[in-house]
Amino acid sequence: MSLSSNVSEKAALIWAIADKLTGVYKPHEYGEVILPLTVIRRFDCILADTKDEALEKFESVKNLPMRDALLRKASGKAFYNVSKFTFERLTEDPDNIEANFRDYLNGFSENVRDILEKFKFDGQITAMANKGILYIVIKEFTTPRANLHPDVISNLEMGYIFEEIIRRFSESHNEDAGQHYTPREVIRLMVNILFYDDNDILSGNNVTKTLYDPACGTGGMLSVAEEYLNRLNSSAELMTFGQELNDQTFAICKADMLIKGNNADFIKDGNTLSDDQFEGQTFDYVLSNPPFGREWKNERSKVEAEAKRGFAGRFGPGLPAVSDGQTLFLLTAISKMKEPKEGGSRIAIIHNGSPLFVGDAGSGPSEIRRHILENDLLEAIIALPNDIFYNTGIATYIWVLSNKKAGTKREGKVQLINANGLYEKRRKALGNKRNDIPESAINEISRLYGDFAESEISKIFDAADFGYTKITVERPLKDENGRLILKNGKPQPDAALRDTENVPLKEDIRTYFERETLPFVPDAWIDEKKSKVGYEIPFARYFYKYEAPRPSAEIMKEILAIEAELEGALAEVFSE
Numbered sequence: 001m002s003l004s005s006n007v008s009e010k011a012a013l014i015w016a017i018a019d020k021l022t023g024v025y026k027p028h029e030y031g032e033v034i035l036p037l038t039v040i041r042r043f044d045c046i047l048a049d050t051k052d053e054a055l056e057k058f059e060s061v062k063n064l065p066m067r068d069a070l071l072r073k074a075s076g077k078a079f080y081n082v083s084k085f086t087f088e089r090l091t092e093d094p095d096n097i098e099a100n101f102r103d104y105l106n107g108f109s110e111n112v113r114d115i116l117e118k119f120k121f122d123g124q125i126t127a128m129a130n131k132g133i134l135y136i137v138i139k140e141f142t143t144p145r146a147n148l149h150p151d152v153i154s155n156l157e158m159g160y161i162f163e164e165i166i167r168r169f170s171e172s173h174n175e176d177a178g179q180h181y182t183p184r185e186v187i188r189l190m191v192n193i194l195f196y197d198d199n200d201i202l203s204g205n206n207v208t209k210t211l212y213d214p215a216c217g218t219g220g221m222l223s224v225a226e227e228y229l230n231r232l233n234s235s236a237e238l239m240t241f242g243q244e245l246n247d248q249t250f251a252i253c254k255a256d257m258l259i260k261g262n263n264a265d266f267i268k269d270g271n272t273l274s275d276d277q278f279e280g281q282t283f284d285y286v287l288s289n290p291p292f293g294r295e296w297k298n299e300r301s302k303v304e305a306e307a308k309r310g311f312a313g314r315f316g317p318g319l320p321a322v323s324d325g326q327t328l329f330l331l332t333a334i335s336k337m338k339e340p341k342e343g344g345s346r347i348a349i350i351h352n353g354s355p356l357f358v359g360d361a362g363s364g365p366s367e368i369r370r371h372i373l374e375n376d377l378l379e380a381i382i383a384l385p386n387d388i389f390y391n392t393g394i395a396t397y398i399w400v401l402s403n404k405k406a407g408t409k410r411e412g413k414v415q416l417i418n419a420n421g422l423y424e425k426r427r428k429a430l431g432n433k434r435n436d437i438p439e440s441a442i443n444e445i446s447r448l449y450g451d452f453a454e455s456e457i458s459k460i461f462d463a464a465d466f467g468y469t470k471i472t473v474e475r476p477l478k479d480e481n482g483r484l485i486l487k488n489g490k491p492q493p494d495a496a497l498r499d500t501e502n503v504p505l506k507e508d509i510r511t512y513f514e515r516e517t518l519p520f521v522p523d524a525w526i527d528e529k530k531s532k533v534g535y536e537i538p539f540a541r542y543f544y545k546y547e548a549p550r551p552s553a554e555i556m557k558e559i560l561a562i563e564a565e566l567e568g569a570l571a572e573v574f575s576e
Contacts, residue, residue, distance in 0.1 A: 011164035013145035031169025036119035083107025118251035216242025219253035274299035290329035318367035344404030361534025385423035467505035
């Protein structure tokens with residue numbers, strides 16, 4: 001059985017337990033019980049092998065100040081449970097199930113209890129106990145279908161199962177599942193590119209690197225990056241850091257890290273835009289799929305206050321429109337880059353199309369692009385196929401940034417890769433996800449990136465190619481008789497005739513003006529005080545293919561055929 005089918009089957013079996021909730025909970029509420037119980041059951045199964053040793057150790061160390069470390073050692077994990085109960089033992093006393101279950105949960109180490117608190121699960125225990133279904137549901141979690149022991153379900157598979165249950169919960173809740181996680185093939189592509197040709201981490205011995213995700217969801221990006229690196233270089237260690245706003249997904253991410261033996265304290269909860277939990281810290285890599293098309297008015301006061309600090313904060317280059325905060329995450333990622341003298345950093349982050357071109361010269365979005373391009377931070381932008389995300393079918397792009405391009409073939413250059421056609425159709429859609437990026441396409445896109453050569457779907461530009469100067473063209477104000485209106489001997493501009501033009505940065509403004517404007521309006525001039533530099537990346541334009549219109553005779557032939565068909569159909573109707 002393939003990994004994906006095993007995960008789907010196991011997730012479906014666990015989700016089927018929700019049938020026992022019918023009548024007490026509405027379908028869109030099932031996840032509020034199933035999600036935390038799946039996490040708790042996973043902890044229960046992991047600790048089963050050392051449960052008795054931990055209980056025995058607890059009796060001898062329960063009054064010692066160092067008991068936490070000693071109990072972790074006894075359990076063999078970064079967490080433990082010192083209650084006498086397990087899921088199986090809870091089912092031996094149906095009459096006292098609520099009190100015993102609470103005793104069991106309180107027996108977990110503090111780091112697990114912190115996770116459970118984020119699920120707000122206590123109220124669900126009361127509700128299920130009052131309706132007489134708490135025992136029934138816990139009993140269901142002791143059946144073979146809910147066996148989540150690591151010998152049965154690997155950590156990698158468990159991460160997938162968490163995400164599949166979230167997807168089912170979100171579908172029944174009519175919620176946005178895509179805000180919580182990213183398709184794994186997209187993450188694999190991003191990680192491929194992030195680590196591409198990074199010899200230090202790919203071949204070094206006992207190398208330790210850091211990876212950060214400012215919108216980490218269930219931790220899928222962090223997990224896939226870690227798994228990928230372990231396959232390439234088992235001696236390298238990737239320390240993962242992340243921040244997540246949603247309580248449930250934060251709890252799952254932290255639980256997943258704890259289960260895998262990672263430092264779960266590196267996963268923080270809270271709003272990254274208004275409450276950066278990693279202020280002043282930098283990382284070797286940043287990998288993220290932040291929300292796009294989401295307004296940031298709730299964070300506005302704190303974001304604007306930080307922006308006033310200029311480059312001492314994260315938002316020095318500028319601010320986007322309050323209706324879409326995705327580039328605030330981009331600026332956060334850039335602020336977390338290590339200085340080149342410390343080894344520098346690389347970023348892979350997903351955006352929709354708007355950060356490419358939204359905003360006129362001098363606006364916040366344009367100034368953000370200007371900062372990125374004039375500081376030579378942008379390595380590549382990769383256009384992904386449509387319909388590969390669960391929550392949107394719109395165009396999406398991977399931005400690849402680096403501050404260690406100096407002395408390489410990429411210095412001063414930007415690569416655009418149009419991978420829009422590299423996909424395969426799914427047999428069954430998952431929300432808006434109708435397409436997948438197959439392994440062959442992941443390898444092809446990675447090769448195109450690594451080769452850094454031009455082809456039909458790969459183009460290379462100078463960073464300056466995306467810049468322009470927006471000039472204001474004035475024409476003189478005249479009276480009703482066509483005579484110039486002068487002030488202090490100088491012609492005055494006519495606001496009604498004012499116009500603007502975008503002059504490519506690589507062109508001399510005066511030469512452009514004399515060629516493109518003066519032959520048509522010889523009395524025009526440039527108001528140089530109003531000139532502004534802007535940047536945009538018109539991605540689609542660079543890959544546009546002209547298709548000649550079909551011959552008119554061919555179109556006429558089709559029209560006549562349709563008319564003949566219609567006449568025949570009408571004749572049949574009226575002859576009946």
